[in-house]
Amino acid sequence: MKAIVYEGPQTVSFQNKELPKVTEGWALIKTSYVGICGTDLNIYAGVHPRATAPLIMGHEFSGTIVSGHPTFIEGTPVTVNPLLTCGTCIPCSTGQSHVCETLKLIGIDCDGGMAEFVKVPVDRVIPLPDGISLEAGALTEPVAVAVHAARQGGYMPGDHVVVFGAGTIGLCVALTLRNYGAVHVTVVETNELRLKKAEELGFGIVNPTTENVKEAILARTNGTGADFVYDCAGHPSVVSQVTDIVKVRGNIVIVAAYKKPAEVNLLQGMFKELSIRFVRVYTDKDFEIAAELLKSDKDFEKIITHILSPEDAKKGFNLLTSQTDAVKVMYQFN
Structure with missing residues (x-):
C-alpha cells in the first residue's frame, strides 16, 4: 500500500508498505483524506517526546470501512477518534478518559492515517453523518x-x-x-x-x-x-x-x-x-458535535487550502514550515 513515512527529523518519504494485519477488536479502514496537523509538524521536526521513526503519521483522517467492524458494513464512510486510553486510571474511570494518565494517539504511538489503509480499534470508529463529504470528514478531529x-x-x-x-x-x-x-x-x-x-x-x-x-x-x-x-x-x-x-x-x-x-x-x-x-484534545461528545457542525456549516471546508497526492509527501510539510498561504494541507489516497 502507499504510505507516507516519517524517517527522522525533517525527513518524510513516500513508500510502499505492507497492509496492516488486523486482529480481533480492530477494524481496517481505506483512507480517503488525511490532514497534517501541528503535532505532525512536531514529529517532523524531531521534537515529539513519544513518536519514533519509522512511523506512519496522521490522526485526522476519513475513509471507508473495509473489514473487522461488528456494526458498520464495508464501504461505510467514517472518521476516527484517535485517542487510545488505558481505561483503568482515575481519569478514565471517572469519565475523563481524554486526559488519561497514559494517553496515546493513533499516528503518534502507532501507525496512523497517512497510508492507503489503517487499522484502528473498533470503538474509535465514528460514522460520518449523511451530507458530509469524506474531504470534510477529515476535519472532524480539529x-x-x-x-x-x-x-x-x-x-x-x-x-x-x-x-x-x-x-x-x-x-x-x-x-x-x-x-x-x-x-x-x-x-x-x-x-x-x-x-x-x-x-x-x-x-x-x-x-x-x-x-x-x-x-x-x-x-x-x-x-x-x-x-x-x-x-x-x-x-x-x-x-x-x-x-x-x-x-x-x-x-x-x-x-x-x-x-x-x-x-x-x-x-x-x-x-x-x-x-x-x-484544555486538551476532546471528548466523545465533542466529536459528535464537531461532525454535526461540519454538516451544517460549510465554511469549515474553506480552511482546506491544499490537497496533495501521497507522492508529494515532502511538499505538504514544506508548505507548512515556510511562509505560505497554507492552512489545512491534506493528502488524498485514491
Whole structure:
C-alpha cells in the first residue's frame, strides 16, 4: 500500500508498505483524506517526546470501512477518534478518559492515517453523518478540538472573543464560536496570507507586526478588553499579551501546546482577577458535535487550502514550515 513515512527529523518519504494485519477488536479502514496537523509538524521536526521513526503519521483522517467492524458494513464512510486510553486510571474511570494518565494517539504511538489503509480499534470508529463529504470528514478531529475549547472554556453567546493564531485550530475555534453565538471575533496572526483567509471567513483581523494589539482590541471593545481570549498560537510572545488585552475578570483559554515553558504575567492576572483555563484534545461528545457542525456549516471546508497526492509527501510539510498561504494541507489516497 502507499504510505507516507516519517524517517527522522525533517525527513518524510513516500513508500510502499505492507497492509496492516488486523486482529480481533480492530477494524481496517481505506483512507480517503488525511490532514497534517501541528503535532505532525512536531514529529517532523524531531521534537515529539513519544513518536519514533519509522512511523506512519496522521490522526485526522476519513475513509471507508473495509473489514473487522461488528456494526458498520464495508464501504461505510467514517472518521476516527484517535485517542487510545488505558481505561483503568482515575481519569478514565471517572469519565475523563481524554486526559488519561497514559494517553496515546493513533499516528503518534502507532501507525496512523497517512497510508492507503489503517487499522484502528473498533470503538474509535465514528460514522460520518449523511451530507458530509469524506474531504470534510477529515476535519472532524480539529473541529472537535475547537468544540472542546469552546465548551470547556465556558464561552457565553454575545461575548467578544480574540483568537490568537489563524492556523487550522485557530480558524476552527473562531468558526465554532461563531456557531455558538459569537458576533465579535477578532483573529490575531502575523502571516498576512492566513490573515486574508480569516478576513474572507468574516472575522476581524489584527496583524501584530503592523498594529498594536492592545490598542486595536481596546478600540473594538469600547476600552474594556475582550471577554474571552483563546491562545491557539502557542508562541511565547502571545502569553505576554493575553493578560493585557482581556477585560477585568475575563477568561483566557490556552488551546495551543507550548513546546517550552513560557512566562505569564501572574500579577496582572491577580489584579484583574482573571480566569485561565487549559484544555486538551476532546471528548466523545465533542466529536459528535464537531461532525454535526461540519454538516451544517460549510465554511469549515474553506480552511482546506491544499490537497496533495501521497507522492508529494515532502511538499505538504514544506508548505507548512515556510511562509505560505497554507492552512489545512491534506493528502488524498485514491
